[in-house]
Amino acid sequence: MSLDLPDIGLGTSGTKGHECADAVATALDAGYRFVDTAQMYDNEPAVGAGIRLSEVDREDVVLASKILPDNLGYEDAKRTGRESLDRLGVDELDLLYVHWPTGAYDPEESLRALQELHDEGVTRNVAVSNFTPELLDEAREILDADIAAHQVECHPLLPQDELREYAAEHGHTLVGYCPLGQGDIFDTPELQAVADRHDTTPAAVCIAWAVETEALVPIPKSATPEHIRANLEAASLDLTEEDMATIDGIEERRRLVDPDGAAWNQ
Template identity: 35%
Template sequence: MEHLQTQGISLPRLGLGTFRLQGDACRVAVESALSLGYRHLDTAEMYGNEEPIGAAIAAAGVARQDLHVTTKVWHENLAPDAIRRAFDTSLKKLKLDHVDLYLVHWPSRNMNLPAIFETLMKLKGEGRTRAIGVANFTTALLKTVVEEIRAPIACNQIEYHVMLDQTPVREYLAAKSIPLVAYCPLAQGRVATDEVLTKIGRKHHASAAQVALKWLLDQDGVAAIPKASRPESQQANLDALKVTLDDEDRKAIAALPKDTRCVNPGFAPAWD
């Protein structure tokens, strides 16, 4: 597994997304992923599954230093005191003494960015999170965080897949050597039935989903966190790393429509 080095942490390029995994099903899925070799787990306060993930980590017996755990603070809890309360709750549920990466899950319209990052930097200084970052931040918001506040963010986690163009934010992140962590990397299953991806997959004895995933992971500075609850799906995502796409494949993928956004809640920012 390749890793991305960012702000003092080593981020495995393929991780396990856990949105909508709940209770025992979530615990079993995470235990399965860890047994298959996954070492990057992604969760959030809002997912309501930090407890079963903590139970799975405890049961798996993987050395803590070999594991990367990301969690996130919800956009309604971005006041300094609320961030601390949310963080303490997340850590307790995960049964950990620190997380590797703590993200602002979504920007909010009335947030005080300097105060937010002052609080996050204190958590980092206390050794309770090894790095801090953001999710769903636009280029304009990133510029404020990186160039004005000068916060040492380790990533921006955004929706990114073969069906959604993210060129402006991707180019900004690349210029600043900040990793892009792609959520919904399989467009919530939409890639599985795409004819172009299926045809490319046949050529490489791979599935359309594996082609879509490898297209992402072939890009410098990009990691991906597909959700997968079944061991077969988790293994298939790992096996995507073995696919070798050629220039013809990339050209065909580049020609796909890139205007499908799967996640666009009412509180989302004005996208790039």
């Protein structure tokens, strides 16, 4: 049974301490019900504090974290997966990802650890991030649990057609980070044109495009209350078929997160 994720989530990369906790509480009180963090972000305690600060019950929040690449050896993955619970101050995660298939990642050992963390109740669902179709195939062969989500960079200039089709075919959700293209894509003429039609911003158009797209959930990050609320409001923006065709007709492709060690560069 696939995990039913909300239409939009809050990314927390780059925020820490009180700023992060306030952003999480603001987002939840505004209506978000999906929060994404990672061991790499060094902010799990703040994310947990933000959940407790909000008026929303923990049970109503989809909470995700990711195992640091250097922690993906079997023993380290098992230990640090549980440590993430302690840092967050929760009894279980809703999603636990392999963050990058790099560093200490070994398919058999890393995924065995993830499967055991699932079986032991540390996480309700297992997930992966920054995988290729080939690595997804391999993971699906190794895991007993279904992959619930695959997180990758995704926005109108990197629509990830192949991975979206893969997600739809295999029953998981593509979770899109950098859904606003880090703001670097707002001057794209097609996005500007659609924004002008709706008297809104290219940022809102990017969010609405993601929400309208099959098997895709965007997780924009922001620590600014106005932007947090605006991103949530954008999820309700109705784009027409013409709007979607305009956006899908963008020919330029731009990847913003592209480390040399990424699987697609091997």
